[in-house]
Amino acid sequence: MNIQTGTMAPALSAGNPWTLVPSLGNLDAYISAVNRMPMLTLEQEQQYARQLKDNNDVDAAGKLVLSHLRLVVSVARQYLGYGLPHGDLIQEGNVGLMKAVKRFDPDQGVRLVSYALHWIKAEIHEYILKNWRMVKVATTKAQRKLFFNLRSMKQGFKADTANEVTHRDTLSEGEIESMASQLNVKRSDVIEMETRLSGGDVMLDPGPGDDGEDSFGPIAYLADTHQEPTALLEARQRDTLASDGITNALSELDDRSRRIVEERWLKVNDDGSGGMTLHELAADYGVSAERIRQIESAAMKKMKKALAYYA
Template sequence: MTSKNESDIKKDSEENREVKPHEHPLVAMPEDTNLPTVSNPALHRYLQEISQYELLTREETDELAIQFREDGNQDAAYRLVSANLRLVVKVAMDFQKYWMQNFMDLIQEGNVGLVQATKKFDPYRGVKFSYYAAYWIRAYILKFIMDNWRLVKIGTTQAQRKLFFSLNKEKKLLEAQGFKPEVKLLAERLKVKESEVIEMSQRMDSWDVSLESPVRSDSEDEQKSFIPSDGPAIEDVVAGEQMKEKLSDLLKVLKVKLNDKERMILEERLLTDEPLTLQTIADRFGISRERVRQIEVNLLKKMKKYLEIEMPDIVDFFDGKRMVQKV
């Protein structure tokens, strides 16, 4: 048996160490326009995995889409999704500047959009699947960024999303042209209200602060302790509860003095969240609807007079016809 000489061994070693195209750490092939070349190590493994899926021609894509739409062929749907995973990465790259955290989050949301596009795609409309899918991919990525830009959502309407991505761009454009990016000018250029520009600027430039965080480093008081309340003062709440209790007691006494018709109107029309109609009460007593209305008017006058004597401050709870506070 003859042995290889030193040069042959060296040559074989170099050949064995040769990196095959699909194993290259950057993964992106020169002929693969659907997969951008990246140097982020976190993407290497994922890109290597998705690069194994073969790209589809327009005819193959349409055929698979028809199979899935007509027959619910899950294998066809799987091929459509897997063949376009690189499209998700390419679209997500356009949003990377807005999401400086884990880039894989954007890819994950984009993949959800791709699946949704596969479900909704109509191959008979003559639209290219990649164009249609890119719309859904961008929509899901954009919604994810908007929902997670701050702990408190900035907004999810289409107009707010558009303003979110256009505001800073327009500011830089004005500065480059020698203009000061004032609110009025920005509102005119973006065709929005000045209040919308102010609100979005404040939200984009501000930082989230935990309500449990101290107001100062040397303080034990939390931020939430100093948040003003938009609701009624505690004194007003207590006073209101006391008035309702007193009113309830007075109405119990009044009910004893009422006849059957008046008592029903009071209990099932004036003091309930689901009042009976005049006609329903009229049918029960075999009288006209107009007669029930007259009884109700007289009852309200009787109640008002009674309560003004027994409880003068009840005027705040009475609007001349119906109880403002239900008892």
């Protein structure tokens, strides 16, 4: 699957979802096309996964891959800050998706989207680890000039001051000005390249430490977790539960039970305090506080049963 050209596969029948992807186009056209791909139901996903596992059905594998291409685009977008082409990140993520589909076991009780996230990220991480350092060190003409000359010029400055007692490794203001003048680059470019070359590489994903526990690395905080597909789905589910779910659950209650729940748990006064207490409601209805608690408990159980539909 070539993201640069948009070429997906040989010509297939008009009814095949592969034909939704343009044979030739830019990255925006590709992203637009994969976002129109039909998503699979749980039953369809299980069916295709079993066909692939039991019969090595390539068409079934293709349908599983196609329905999750939008997931790769979403994950790849999280890593645009490394200066690497979006299309390359997507292409590496697609490799991870295909590996996930090949290894997916429908009998494990998890959806392919959850299983594939690990493989997609693993391939993108590997690509960044192999390419990020060189891309970030020297990208412009001025940076390349500095990259190949800064070390040798620093050695020349040290030789000129060999008789001085110094432990300084960084450039002085005079040396920065001299280097910028000789190489015909900006002073700020010299400072930036000096900073980059003086710092060592940091592993994005250190892996397990000496004690067997996973070490903490930049990969843990560089990705934008707010755009994680699973996090977005969970947030959307919470929003639905808090709106439609609560409204429908309350509609299952009688007027008295609904008012007790609303007063006890859903009302907030202007001063930030909650609604009425058990004793206030008991006085209002002319019953005991224990009776109000019993009504509230029964209402909560009824609402919990209604909310199970949204879980």
